[in-house]
Amino acid sequence: MTEQTQINRRYFLEAEQIASRLPAFFEHRNLKPFFTNLFLFQDLGMTILIAVLDTARIGDHAQYIQDDLLHQLKTELGGRSMYLSNTTGIRYVILLTALPKLPRSIELPNDIPHGMVSLGMRFNGQLITLTWSKLGHLLIVGMTGSGKSSLLRSLAIQATRNEI
Amino acid sequence: MPDMVFIILCFLLVACTASPQQAVTYTRTPDPLQPYVDANSSQGTAVAAIATADYFSNQLTATVEARNHAAAQQAIWTQRAMDITATADIASVQAFATQQYSKARTEELSLKRKELMNNVAAIVPWAMLVITFISLAIFFKRWTRVRVIQRDPRGDAPLLLDVVDSVAYDADRNPTSTAGLQREDLKQLPQFSASDHTQTTARDQMVDIATRGLPGTNQRKGISNQLREEKLLGDGAMPKIEAIDSISARPLFKDVLPYIVQDSIDAEIISEEEGS
Numbered sequence: 001m002t003e004q005t006q007i008n009r010r011y012f013l014e015a016e017q018i019a020s021r022l023p024a025f026f027e028h029r030n031l032k033p034f035f036t037n038l039f040l041f042q043d044l045g046m047t048i049l050i051a052v053l054d055t056a057r058i059g060d061h062a063q064y065i066q067d068d069l070l071h072q073l074k075t076e077l078g079g080r081s082m083y084l085s086n087t088t089g090i091r092y093v094i095l096l097t098a099l100p101k102l103p104r105s106i107e108l109p110n111d112i113p114h115g116m117v118s119l120g121m122r123f124n125g126q127l128i129t130l131t132w133s134k135l136g137h138l139l140i141v142g143m144t145g146s147g148k149s150s151l152l153r154s155l156a157i158q159a160t161r162n163e164i
Numbered sequence: 165m166p167d168m169v170f171i172i173l174c175f176l177l178v179a180c181t182a183s184p185q186q187a188v189t190y191t192r193t194p195d196p197l198q199p200y201v202d203a204n205s206s207q208g209t210a211v212a213a214i215a216t217a218d219y220f221s222n223q224l225t226a227t228v229e230a231r232n233h234a235a236a237q238q239a240i241w242t243q244r245a246m247d248i249t250a251t252a253d254i255a256s257v258q259a260f261a262t263q264q265y266s267k268a269r270t271e272e273l274s275l276k277r278k279e280l281m282n283n284v285a286a287i288v289p290w291a292m293l294v295i296t297f298i299s300l301a302i303f304f305k306r307w308t309r310v311r312v313i314q315r316d317p318r319g320d321a322p323l324l325l326d327v328v329d330s331v332a333y334d335a336d337r338n339p340t341s342t343a344g345l346q347r348e349d350l351k352q353l354p355q356f357s358a359s360d361h362t363q364t365t366a367r368d369q370m371v372d373i374a375t376r377g378l379p380g381t382n383q384r385k386g387i388s389n390q391l392r393e394e395k396l397l398g399d400g401a402m403p404k405i406e407a408i409d410s411i412s413a414r415p416l417f418k419d420v421l422p423y424i425v426q427d428s429i430d431a432e433i434i435s436e437e438e439g440s
Contacts, residue, residue, distance in 0.1 A: 007407055015405050023402060038403050043410035046424075050416050081427065083420035093417045099428045123425070 007042060011096050015040050015049045018077055018094060022051060025076050029069070032058050044123040045100045053090040064090055108154050117158050119151070132164065318375040336371070339364040 015038065023033035034054040041048055058064060065086055073092070074082045081095040100123045109127065112118050116129045138155075140148045195201075313321045313335045321335040339356040 012405065012407075019402050019405060033402070035403055038405045039408050039413060039416065040405050041408045041410055041413040043413060044421075044424075048413070048417065049405075050413070052416075081424070083417070083423055085417050085420045087419045091416060093420050095424075099424065099431050102428060102432050123428075 007040060011047045014096050018049060025073060031063055034058050047096040049094045049096055051092045055089055061090060320372060336368040337364050
């Protein structure tokens with residue numbers, strides 16, 4: 001519950017508003033609004049609400065994962081970014097904040113462990129690192145200005161540091 | 165003698181061969197006076213002829229003169245008629261010019277009137293629209309600020325919800341007897357304390373408790389049930405929102421994480437393209 005105190009109350013209010021609109025949205029389309037959980041959390045710089053459907057009670061699952069339904073729900077929620085997670089169960093992942101922005105440039109850290117190579121950084125600021133042996137053959141593809149040369153340069157610098 | 169006889173015979177013979185002559189007609193001996201009579205008659209005839217000729221000559225002369233006279237008279241009357249016609253034409257032209265001027269003036273005034281009406285017709289609708297809009301704006305502003313609160317049968321005033329500022333107003337909890345927005349004297353009412361407000365709230369709650377069960381309760385329940393049916397109040401179907409940490413949440417949405425990243429990259433590219 002420590003995370004709960006860290007989430008701004010404004011996001012709780014937004015999540016409650018969204019939750020209050022979900023039943024009417026589904027009933028209007030003759031679908032049963034049976035939800036088991038509503039999770040609110042922050043990760044990767046985003047505040048996310050996940051509405052978990054009770055798949056045991058809703059009956060035909062296909063109607064709940066149609067693209068049209070998702071598009072309509074996205075419109076109903078004011079164009080918020082929304083995704084469907086249905087690998088295990090059916091969950092509607094609703095972003096309460098804007099999509100995370102990619103950093104313009106990432107400074108190559110000096111504290112990369114020996115024998116490791118860094119390829120970039122995740123949204124949450126964590127480095128993407130792997131061992132040189134796992135790197136293997138590398139194919140770098142991208143548009144002009146997307147950073148192919150910078151990546152090669154960083155690999156060269158890291159290889160020099162590791163005396164490879 | 166024989167000769168004589170011969171000659172006589174010849175005469176007889178000739179007489180025998182000759183055709184019988186017709187009977188002799190006798191002509192009248194001309195009258196000696198007849199020439200004179202004839203001459204006199206011829207003279208009379210001549211005189212008559214001359215007279216006849218004179219008559220016809222005179223007749224011809226008279227005819228010519230009459231024709232000439234008639235032509236002259238006709239010329240005179242034609243000239244007079246032309247003079248009269250010319251005079252009439254001048255008068256009619258003047259009258260026509262006057263009529264045309266009158267018409268032109270009328271048309272000019274009509275055109276000016278139409279121009280004025282055109283301007284009026286062009287401006288009035290917009291003016292009416294602006295006036296209507298301003299009036300509606302004023303009425304709407306007044307309506308949003310000042311409204312008569314309709315109490316329910318229990319005498320309780322419903323909450324007024326200001327969704328813009330997220331403010332709920334309960335008229336029964338107004339601690340002052342008078343309230344206003346514009347009058348200066350009303351704004352000079354004494355400030356009420358937190359204690360006053362608490363006491364007002366307590367009184368309102370006591371009134372609510374005392375009136376509970378009186379007529380109007382069923383109506384409230386009906387409205388509540390109706391709202392429940394419409395799922396506006398919720399019937400407990402929606403679970404409570406639960407805050408979880410990111411580690412617990414990651415399995416719930418890790419399958420959509422690549423899509424989120426992809427959308428972020430797309431949004432970045434689009435913003436760069438729009439920026440360039």
